[in-house]
Amino acid sequence: MFEYAPAPESRDVVDIRPSYGLFIGGEWVDSQGENRNKTVNPASEEVLAEVAWATEADVDRAVQAARKAFGVWSALPGSERAKYLFRIARIIQERSRELAVLESLDNGKPIRESRDVDLPLVAAHFFYYAGWADKLGYAGYGPGPRPLGVAGQVIPWNFPLLMLAWKIAPALACGNTVVLKPAETTPLTALLFAEICAQADLPPGVVNIVTGAGETGAALVNHPDVDKVAFTGSTEVGRQIARSVAGTGKKVTLELGGKAANIVFEDAALDQAVEGIVNGIFFNQGHVCCAGSRLLVQESIETELLDALKRRLGTLRLGDPLDKNTDIGAINSAAQLAKIRELSDLGEAEGAERWSPACSLPDKGFWFPPTIFTGVAQSHRIAREEVFGPVLSVLTFRTPAEAVEKANNTPFGLSAGVWTEKGSRILWMADRLRAGVVWANTFNRFDPTSPFGGYKESGYGREGGRHGLEAYLDV
Template sequence: MVFEYAPAPESAAIVDVRPSYGLFVGGEFTDGHGEPFKSVNPADETVLAEIARADEGDVDRAVAAARTAFERVWGPMPGAERAKYLYRIARIVQERSRELAVLESIDNGKPIRESRDVDVPLVAAHFFYYAGWADKLGHAGFGPDPRPLGVAGQIIPWNFPLLMLAWKIAPALACGNTVVLKPAETTPLTALLFADICRQADLPPGVVNIVTGAGDTGRALAEHPGVDKVAFTGSTDVGRQIARSAAGTAKRLTLELGGKAANIVFEDAALDQAVEGVVNGIFFNQGHVCCAGSRLLVQESVAEELLERLKTRMATLRVGDPLDKNTDVGAINSAAQLARIRELADAGEAEGAERWSPPCELPPQGFWFAPTVFTGVAQSHRIAREEIFGPVLSMLTFRTPEEAVTKANNTPYGLSAGIWTEKGSRILWTAQRLRAGVVWANTFNKFDPASPFGGYKESGFGREGGRHGLEGYLDA
């Protein structure tokens, strides 16, 4: 018997989306001087709001406001006083959690269940966590009297708009820096709502500034001579450009870039548990996750059985309205990203891999892609080498642990990996040999504010989260 779920929509009425939004500079919303652009709901392609575009002059104003706030207010402020503001922000995030979750799902396309249960709680947790560090920086292991760097220019992606904001702003403020943040052009709305939260928390003007725009705005911020630190999360190609622009300057740099994570399933793994981890690893947030487990490496002896169970589980995934609480896979964030996913999926078929998706009725409007798994994948295939950033899984097999490690490390990226086995010794043996910044064992996509996150090779450098996340914002 098949049970059908009745629709369980979350109301969008809790969010008051304004027709237009300005920049947030010096504690006030101001006009931008570039050509405004539109933020679109990816689930139905309706226009949500018109967004101001910051030009170089606007970035100048934001950096100047941040510098003034740093020198006069925030930098000299005792850490215990800064902590009070961070605690206040965390509490307001909790109080407005439903509003933030709904707005995130409308603007980004991710299921409300993920926004509500994962993203927003982690946002509050990061501000609470770093509030606790604000008056203890001398005990963080970076010298007895570490100092803030000054003005941090921060550029965040569209896959976790509010969470990436928290990952960057919370440690920067705890260390005494001020911030100019540029959200992704397709998902600016929760960052602009966060600006309102900063005002509600009575954060001193200029401590947090938000400039909206596309690549030109981000470039102006990253290359601005008044910025002391650049923190970027996004594509490896843009990360290279930022690294080149910072070379030869005194700017500090943290880059969290792409990934092509391996999820390794050994023959002694609990297969049902592993299947849940595989599904969570690649279909969470529509695969729009830099650390997504997009390469599934399965020991040959259990490959057929695991694939059968995986297909059965994929057939239960519900694709549709992001505001429906029963939805598992929401909308792809943009038309451009959907085109990229389709291109790589088509390349997988053209190169000889076998493509499978469960029967899935996609909505007629919006940007949608059915959960997909490829078998018969070779390491030379584009789908095994390039970051797809969508709900597409490539399955490969291995015979020995040594082969599993070799295949897992055969990538220019090194952000994350997963290991599934009942043997603790095998977990430790494998983890020591994987060239990945984060390795999960018998789980996947688990995050905690106290745990550092970052990569090797083309996945970037520096760490965000935990005590390690303070280092990039301190001049020891």
């Protein structure tokens, strides 16, 4: 294995304020409450900034600002709205290095991923939906579709800026206005996006950012003047949201948890499959709702595949997220690290065999080594519950029918991967897997033109592509 000299990205490209208020009606305002939260760098536990937590009254103020702006924004021709979206996309590209560094500081993900995956996709979503803004009548939802009104959007901490783009870009393209609440542990890129909205001369109130915890999100979801709720996060919170909006007439999309099967057949290109497995579960420290956290490997190649996978894990570099050589960054928070440890310990207690490569963990920050469990039964909690960390459960199968049965034996249905050289087998499997996205000989491949969403406890509705417009239109 090569020894890599440190190659740190500079923090100087980012100007983090000591404290942040709320972005409402195109202006920075103070919260009406006293609560403030410190957001920390998960790799060092260093406090980055102090952030206001919005009260119910603050949320009401933001919704009123969005409602006032809706009349102006929705009346603009689609071609005019598109100009604002194009401008935002170009500013994101111009400031991509700054945004990538800030994302890695606040979230813990490696700068290589922030720079090469998150930021290009963020800009691409705004470009893509800018293109739709004046073509909504041709999207397949009838002539002259109308915007819904005010969209209340709550996003998670694993892809803070990308989830913002998934929510805000289609909402604005369709003529809606937005109140968005970022996750409490990762608010900084959303707050920088508020600056970008101002830089793009977006009309005041079209985008409002309110920071806070679950109470702030609940106030937004339950506000009577919110017409559309979009949520990405845990299945448990998704259930609460579904209950709270039932009977209100609000349109809802929920993108929730997952426990995806990554299925490798004996005829698969082994080295390619190993790279796909690593990308499927160790990308973003496993903080991915569609992560390939269950590896289903055909019995005849189990030993060969696991040997190759363990060799590959021995080359992964864990450490400073701002080092361009880093493959695995920090776990996002102490609470998430505790959950990963608890479920991993349970895996051992239930009889699975645990393996991690030789790996020294930094003294400060929240860290967990890449981990593989073999000898996993379908009844084990690590095979059924979403760990949301760099933990892979390995199961075996003999026939395609058994692979389908085991893959579908989960309350979730967000994604799946199939590795084989036979195109007919890929189509046969894809037709039977109960997953919103099925990747063939790849994994975690995203594109703004392609819809994304789940079945069962992974939620309902689709984001991305033409399908993503429907959730923001009165059709």
